[in-house]
Amino acid sequence: MRWINRKPARPLAVLLAALPFVALLLAYMVASDLRLAANPADKLLPAPSTIMETAQRLMTEGDRRTGRILFWHDTAKSLERLALGVGLAGLAGITFGLLIGLLPHARAMLGGFVAALSLVPPLALLPILFIVFGLGEASKIMLIFIGITPFLIRDMASRTAEIPREQLVKAQTLGASSLVVALRVALPQIMPRLIQALRLSLGPAWLFLIAAEAIASDLGLGYRIFLVRRYLAMDVILTYVIWITVLAYLMDWALRALSRRAYPWAETNL
Amino acid sequence: MSLVQVRNLFKTYEGRPILERVNLDVEEGEFISIVGASGCGKSTFLRLLLAEELPSRGEIIVDDAPPAVEPSPQRGVVFQRYSVFPHMSVRDNLVAAEAFATPFGRLPRAKRAAARERAMATLERIGLAHMADAFPAALSGGMQQRLAIGQALTAKPRILLLDEPFGALDPGTRISMHEFLSELRAETPMTVFMVSHDLEEAFKLGDRVIVFDKTRWDPTDPTAFGATITYDFDARDGGIPFQRIKEETHVLRPH
Numbered sequence: 001m002r003w004i005n006r007k008p009a010r011p012l013a014v015l016l017a018a019l020p021f022v023a024l025l026l027a028y029m030v031a032s033d034l035r036l037a038a039n040p041a042d043k044l045l046p047a048p049s050t051i052m053e054t055a056q057r058l059m060t061e062g063d064r065r066t067g068r069i070l071f072w073h074d075t076a077k078s079l080e081r082l083a084l085g086v087g088l089a090g091l092a093g094i095t096f097g098l099l100i101g102l103l104p105h106a107r108a109m110l111g112g113f114v115a116a117l118s119l120v121p122p123l124a125l126l127p128i129l130f131i132v133f134g135l136g137e138a139s140k141i142m143l144i145f146i147g148i149t150p151f152l153i154r155d156m157a158s159r160t161a162e163i164p165r166e167q168l169v170k171a172q173t174l175g176a177s178s179l180v181v182a183l184r185v186a187l188p189q190i191m192p193r194l195i196q197a198l199r200l201s202l203g204p205a206w207l208f209l210i211a212a213e214a215i216a217s218d219l220g221l222g223y224r225i226f227l228v229r230r231y232l233a234m235d236v237i238l239t240y241v242i243w244i245t246v247l248a249y250l251m252d253w254a255l256r257a258l259s260r261r262a263y264p265w266a267e268t269n270l
Numbered sequence: 271m272s273l274v275q276v277r278n279l280f281k282t283y284e285g286r287p288i289l290e291r292v293n294l295d296v297e298e299g300e301f302i303s304i305v306g307a308s309g310c311g312k313s314t315f316l317r318l319l320l321a322e323e324l325p326s327r328g329e330i331i332v333d334d335a336p337p338a339v340e341p342s343p344q345r346g347v348v349f350q351r352y353s354v355f356p357h358m359s360v361r362d363n364l365v366a367a368e369a370f371a372t373p374f375g376r377l378p379r380a381k382r383a384a385a386r387e388r389a390m391a392t393l394e395r396i397g398l399a400h401m402a403d404a405f406p407a408a409l410s411g412g413m414q415q416r417l418a419i420g421q422a423l424t425a426k427p428r429i430l431l432l433d434e435p436f437g438a439l440d441p442g443t444r445i446s447m448h449e450f451l452s453e454l455r456a457e458t459p460m461t462v463f464m465v466s467h468d469l470e471e472a473f474k475l476g477d478r479v480i481v482f483d484k485t486r487w488d489p490t491d492p493t494a495f496g497a498t499i500t501y502d503f504d505a506r507d508g509g510i511p512f513q514r515i516k517e518e519t520h521v522l523r524p525h
Contacts, residue, residue: 164352169322170418171355172341174425175371184366184375188357265357265405 046235054235055242070224075243078209078221081137085144086198086205092149094194097156098182101163101190111157118150123211130216140212147208148201152194159193160186192266195259199252206248271334273298273461274319274429279328280496281314287496288314292328294480294499299459303466303476303505310482311497312465316433319463320345333428343371346427350434353418354406360417361402364389367424389424396420396450412443416450423458432464436471444468448475472505479503 008016025048032045046054058071099106100114126143133139163186171185213222221240228236260267272295279292288311296302306312317323319330321338329337332344347353354363365385369377377385393399396416398409406414415435422430436444448471455462466472472479481501488494 166349166352167355169320169341170347170349170353170422171370173320173343173345173347173422173427174367175343176375177373179373180370180375184370185355263357265407 043232043234046238051235051238055239058236058239070219071243073219074221074224074240075247077219078213079247081140081213081220082144082205082209084137085141085209086148086201088141089145089149089152089201089205090194090198092145093152093156093197094187094190096153097190098160098186100153100157101160102178102182102186107157114150114153114157118154122147122208126212126215135216140209140217143208143212144205148204151204152197152201155197156190156194159190163189188263189266192259192263195255195263199255202248202251202255206244210244272296273333275331277328277331279315279318279330280326281311281318281323282326282496286493289318289482289498290496291498294502296461296463296478298461301455301462301464301475301477303464303472303479304482305466305469305472305479306482306497308467310484312482313433315482316431316463316465319429320347320431343425344428345431346422346425346429347431347433348415348418348422348435350437354414354421356406359403359405360398360409361386361389361393363406363417363421364392364424367421371425392420392424410443411439412447415439415447419451419454423454423460429461429463432462434465434467437467444471451475473503476505479505 028045029048032047035042035045036047058069060069062069096106096110096114100110101107122143125146126139129139129142129146133142167185168181171181176184209220210222210225213220214226217223221244225237225240274294274296276292276294279289280287281289292315304312304315314323318325321330321341324339331337335344338344341347355366358366365377365382366375368385368388369375390399390402393402396419398413398417398420401409401413406417409417419430419435436447439447452475454460464472464475479501480499480503482497483500484495484497485500486495
């Protein structure tokens with residue numbers, strides 16, 4: 001039998017899925033053991049048990065000076081920035097996507113402009129954002145916004161343009177105006193696409209968030225990672241990295257669940 | 271005056287003629303089947319009737335109104351596919367047919383209940399009442415087309431345009447759809463244009479069958495000339511002409 005036709009049975013599939021995770025963990029443990037055996041004070045690869053202890057300390061013990069548990073404050077601040085940036089980008093994406101996808105005039109005017117904008121590397125604009133918006137919240141939110149909005153607009157515009165011509169004509173024969181076509185035919189059909197696009201954008205959004213926080217901030221997950229880097233506190237960095245991964249996974253899962261719940265009709269073609 | 275008057279219609283795409291010198295008069299209540307080879311312009315003709323596209327020359331007058339420049343509720347349509355809205359339940363698809371004409375596409379609460387009841391009555395009539403809450407994706411091809419026809423009729427168009435409406439259906443479903451359409455027409459007289467690939471279907475359903483073809487043909491440049499109506503058959507009485515005795519001949523008298 002050819003390998004392209006062989007399918008793993010359920011238990012084997014679970015085992016195969018777990019394998020890379022286990023392999024990574026094992027490799028880390030071996031490497032960590034080797035280094036700690038040579039030098040018990042090694043900071044580069046802390047033992048998993050050390051990371052667990054650090055994680056527990058970070059999540060439960062307050063800052064010595066202020067008494068705040070910085071871990072949760074970092075998380076809340078970063079999530080707030082992420083939500084604002086991604087939310088505004090989603091709003092812009094759906095608005096301009098609908099305009100470009102439905103109105104020939106808007107397409108003629110904005111299509112090329114958005115395509116050109118999407119080629120500007122957002123990180124190269126970060127200094128300009130800091131100069132224009134200052135070092136506060138606005139510049140960080142703007143970086144996320146600028147980073148993912150062009151992609152969202154282009155994706156939403158092409159999804160809108162993909163709606164079969166027949167549906168748009170049919171709506172018109174039922175008396176629908178341009179606004180009604182946009183609100184009742186196009187918008188509900190691209191909403192699940194927006195959620196899908198947002199899921200894809202979460203990776204870049206985190207990237208821009210951490211980049212902005214690393215450079216100028218006083219709170220946030222990215223800020224903390226880059227701060228403790230100075231002390232080679234790998235246990236803290238790894239705790240934060242794992243936490244960010246968990247958060248990103250939970251967001252992805254929540255968006256997928258939302259899409260399934262709110263748009264059951266779209267499930268077959270997503 | 272005829273309900274639909276097509277006068278000296280031409281349509282060219284980028285200098286390539288598709289239709290030329292098309293003339294047609296259709297009376298209210300007639301069922302016109304449109305047939306012809308692939309690429310002969312019969313679908314183009316339907317899009318012109320729909321006012322989705324505009325003629326290069328000539329005009330189409332419906333109900334003595336000025337020629338339309340875009341699709342309107344005057345002309346209902348059912349396509350081969352994608353005719354219903356996949357994001358609305360079966361019932362909402364029919365309610366939408368009433369709601370879309372409002373400024374924001376939604377009926378006020380007071381009117382919505384009545385519209386839902388009318389939708390249920392229509393669903394009862396087209397045999398889809400048991401699927402009212404399902405999404406169109408759960409419907410079979412024949413059910414989707416019945417819904418599309420019901421939806422188009424809810425907006426009460428002057429003419430109904432069918433673009434190969436049964437082309438994607440299996441033969442059995444297609445025959446039951448023929449019966450469904452014939453019953454609908456018996457209940458509500460309507461003027462219908464149907465583009466079809468299937469000659470049998472065209473003669474079975476139509477009162478008239480019009481054929482599009484090219485009258486001139488340049489073998490070195492097949493796209494040099496457009497098509498026009500070359501035949502206009504009387505398709506009543508099962509497509510067999512001369513069944514209906516119009517003159518008093520004193521010889522043949524059907525009982």
